[in-house]
Amino acid sequence: MTWEEILERDDIVGGDIESQEDGIIFRGPIESIKIKDGIVIIKSKWLARLDPRESDGWKKSDTTELSVSANSKPEKIPGNRIYFQFPPPGQCIIFPKGDSKLDPKLVKDLTPEQY
DSSP: OOHHHHHHOSSSTTSEEEEEETTEEEEEEEEEEEEETTEEEEEESOOEEEOTTSSSOOEEOSOOEEEEETTSOOEEEGGGEEEEEETTTEEEEEEOTTSOOOOGGGSBTOOGGGO
């Protein structure tokens, strides 16, 4: 699977992205995805951050964008989901529309106007 094939899918925007790096998880709804200068840029209306070492649950992240090298090879996994890894070691799953979503009501500092 290539990033160009992913960009052609109509079930990605409106789905969710989940990124894990160094034990910290970021999750949020996909607003857009594009490739620019060899970088895949996934924008979200909002991203939540969860650090399992802390006990305060999902918190609104300061960032709304995830960027990875287009050299990161995406692969299709069960449920029509997309999985890819990126350095240092990190990993992402893209959940298509109608699949798993993080409930925005569970995210601290995220207001209903931001959903």
